[in-house]
Amino acid sequence: MSGISIYEFDALLAATSTGSLSEGSHIIPDTVYAWLEQQCLRASNDSKPAWLRLTQRRGHRAVQVTSFVGVIRAPDGYQIEVLPKVGKVIGAGASKARQLLIEMLCCLQEFRHLQTDTANLAAARMPLLEVFIAEFLRTIGHIVKQGLRSSYATQQGNLFALRGKLMMASHLRQNLCRADRFFTEHDEFSINRPENRLLHTALQRILQLTASQTHQQLARELRFVFAEVPVSADPNMDFQRVRLERGMGYYEEALAWSKLILEQQSPMTGRGGNHAPSLLFPMEAVFEAFVSKHIAKQLARPLHLKTQARSHHMVRHQEQNWFCLKPDLLIKDAKKDVLVLDTKWKLLDGLKANGTNKYGLAQGDFYQLQAYGQSYLNGSGDVVLIYPRTGAFDRPLPVFEFPKPGGLRLWVLPFCLKSRQLLVPSDAPFKTVFKDSFERVT
Secondary structure, rough: OOOEEEEEEEEOEOOOOOOOOOOOEEEEEEHHHHHHHHHHHHHHHOOOOOOOOEEEOOOOOEEEEEEEEEEEEOOOOOOOEEOOOHHHOOOOOHHHHHHHHHHHHOOOOHHHOOOOOHHHHHOOOOOOOOOOOOHHHHHHHHHHHHOOOOOEEEEEEEEOOOEEEEEEEHHHHOOOOOOOOEEEEEEEOOOOHHHHHOOOOOHHHHHHOOOOOHHHHHHHHHHHHHOOOOOOOHHHHHHHOOOOOOHHHHHHHHHHHHHHHHHOOOOOEOOOOOOOOOEEEHHHHHHHHHHHHHHHHOEOOEEEEOOOOOOOOEEEOOOOEEEEEEEEEEEEOOOOEEEEEEEEOOOOOOOOOOOOOOHHOOHHHHHHHHHHHHOOOOEEEEEEEEEEEEOOOOOOOOOOOOOOOOOOOEEEEEEEEEOEOOOEEOOOOOHHHHHHOOOOOO
16 A cells, blocks of 8 residues: 655646656656545535645646645545645654644544654654554553453343243244244343444454554454454444443543544544545644643633633624634633634744735734734733744744724734744733743743
8 A cells, every 4th residue: 555745735746747846746646636636626515624626736737735634545545644834844854744743633632542652653654544543553452451341231032041031922923833942131241332343343444444564463463352242333323322331441542543443533534435534634723722732731820721712703783693703712810801812824934024925924814813802802902823933933023013002912923833832022011921931032
């Protein structure tokens, strides 16, 4: 099973394309390219953000991935690993970019069970999908060591011996002429329970997904332990039946991985059809989760962080609130809102302040933050835009002031992905919001 590693916004061309490739362009098999073109057309009719779009490179048709990272898997098994673009900008390489993505994914609720140390070690040697598979197999191995949990399940059957309760109506209907049979209902202590069926089904699915011989062998060895457990006929129904009783906490991580594997769950799931699931994650959401987790740890007491606040609307119309204002992050104390912050997964250039570039900032983001400031801070105070720190944007930009005297100030600050800290100017009025551990710049 072959594949390729690329970065956000890279372009993919068919193998039949001729001529030299531009930077950020890659050649893939013709069949995979044709499948991706079909996904572009389907995505254009979808209400969700497009993870792929049609474009051109030097006169050739191409498809371009957008700001989604993860794994795209074609029907023939060809895998396209999409890594964060910041890895290319800082020259970190695919291995470091993959490790960075794993650390950021740990901040998402769906991936809270990722063990960063082992996953980062694996990321240096294998693609992202194989890292996920390795983590799943690790959790299954832990369950096998602890032992599969059994439970009593009610069974009905036409047996040669009386066992449990005789079901008279069914017994007479089926055994009127057979004195050697008893139709009974009885409880049986068995490992055939929803949790084990789901794990067995996920193991079977892993054998179809993995290209690693090591993972293939380990998955087969683990499946042997589940030999007496049937695969799930209806995984969705079995997930609803899951009951983690006392002493079954060691099942939690493996079941979470099983849900991802069997339902291809992620913040944005690219379902390509033809049994070709893809795990894709919007970097805006991943970056927001990463920033919020680390900022929450470094706030001065008694301040606290609220994500996706919904307490204000833009307008009222006929006694109804319209257009909810939802800043990514809101720092509050017991009595009032203190600071509004919004994260943007975009690479700025701190030296390009003139002309049409304006550091790479978007006017719409300023409108958005002004609306947040008017509603949450009553038009006076500070609002913050947070972007990833790079070599071209390694210091806060000079403050932006909205025209109204004594009104809002907007700060554009870099967040260091390595140190997990926000760079706060020493002259910022809100610097006391953060503990001394925060990085401040003069």
